[in-house]
Amino acid sequence: MNSLQKLKVLGESAKYDLCNYADPNFETYASGKMLGVYNSTAPDGRCIPLFKVLMTNKCSNDCKYCVNRSGRKCERFEYTPQELSNLFLNYFNRRYVEGLFLSSGISGDINTSMEKEVEVARILRDYGYDGYIHLKILPGTSYDLIKSAMHLADRVSINMEAATPDGFEELTSTKNYNIDILRRMKWISKLAKRDPAMAPSGQTTQFIIGATDENDEEILGMTKNLYDKLELKRSYFSAFSPLEDTPLEKHDIPHPKRTSRLYQADFLLNSYGFDLDELVFDENGNIDTQIDPKYSFALNNMDLFPTEINEASYDELIRVPGIGKISAKRIITLRKRGKRFEKLEELQELGVAVKRAEPFIKLNKSYQATLGF
Ligand code: SF4
Structure with missing residues (x-):
């Protein structure tokens, strides 16, 4: 052989x-x-x-x-x-x-x-x-x-x-x-x-x-x-x-x-x-196979949202569905240079999945969307 x-x-x-x-x-x-x-x-x-x-x-x-x-x-x-x-x-x-x-x-x-x-x-x-x-x-x-x-x-x-x-x-x-x-x-x-x-x-x-x-x-x-x-x-x-x-x-x-x-x-x-304990488990201790766990976390903690993009800390930003670590860092860097975010397009340019993030954020105090419930 x-x-x-x-x-x-x-x-x-x-x-x-x-x-x-x-x-x-x-x-x-x-x-x-x-x-x-x-x-x-x-x-x-x-x-x-x-x-x-x-x-x-x-x-x-x-x-x-x-x-x-x-x-x-x-x-x-x-x-x-x-x-x-x-x-x-x-x-x-x-x-x-x-x-x-x-x-x-x-x-x-x-x-x-x-x-x-x-x-x-x-x-x-x-x-x-x-x-x-x-x-x-x-x-x-x-x-x-x-x-x-x-x-x-x-x-x-x-x-x-x-x-x-x-x-x-x-x-x-x-x-x-x-x-x-x-x-x-x-x-x-x-x-x-x-x-x-x-x-x-x-x-x-x-x-x-x-x-x-x-x-x-x-x-x-x-x-x-x-x-x-x-x-x-x-x-x-x-x-x-x-x-x-x-x-x-x-x-x-x-x-x-x-x-x-x-x-x-x-x-x-x-x-x-x-x-x-931030992850969401059902009564059997399992995560929902139908929903992204970060989205599930956000739905389970609606009192923490919407997050004001112009004021949130890095840890708060990365907990928003649609905002990853790279885009959160970019947001913070630009804010330090004096930038204030007003439009979703500005976030999209930084890599944020805006459709996903929209219901969970505020831009300059104004709500972007709701989940419809
Ligand atoms: S998993 Fe167990 S049975 Fe399989 S190769 Fe490794 S030690 Fe051997």
Whole structure:
């Protein structure tokens, strides 16, 4: 079996590890549909093609949702570190990809499997490759190996999969939430604080949405905690999709818009500085799949509106539907130069989605529109 034949399975299996929040379903292959090439959102927000692949799809764990779980009937393959490094460099030198995202099943011993990932990164750095490397840290990896991985990689991640220990236990009997996942994430955070050159693009994580009964409030509560306490850079939300020959093959799939709404709400928490209690949850703890969470916040807090554009603080401006961070900054900058806004067109020129913002703003004390109720 040659490297490209293995890639058919090990590149395809890697699609379950997300690295692109612009496409919350599994990322499409980049142009040309090349095996192992996925569009990805880089840490600086650019969309770049990554070589995304597993070292092996052999795994001794029993995660109920996973294509690679032990006992599931499928062909199993494994790369050697040298073989995978050569394959990646072949893609990179032909400019098919701009970086590597490497994950792995756990073939026997956790640290032996993780060491192979680290070895790939080491071979590439020794070769002189100084581009982007994202290493997936396997649950339960030793402190020393995490350290080695962080010395070599730009970014590392551990998949949390669930937001609570109970939810996690529903999904697997072979991993421990607090020890194998959370403790490792804390180590990563401490190591990065001690030496910012280690995994300088930080750590990320991924949740499976809809495989357990966990609600959006639990999931977003956990992500908010991770942003605040462990300096998590990003959470990815993977919509559960049932696979044949797994214990969850008959499990329902989540609402098609649920992950997109979670991304929007998560963005408000992580990037806009919203508190969890500003988000609107229904009696089951879920956000409305039909409405943008920021719009939902505004409708639920009409006493805070309309916002006078000529007087509002930055935090007040970014809470108005239709006003993003960039347009809020532009408004403040122009106001500091003496500008007073009088017409919607002036806001439109700054990037404000005026139709959306109109019912929630005042310009020079005059209301722009009402919601009609
Ligand atoms: S440890 Fe990873 S590869 Fe193994 S069964 Fe669980 S999710 Fe799948």
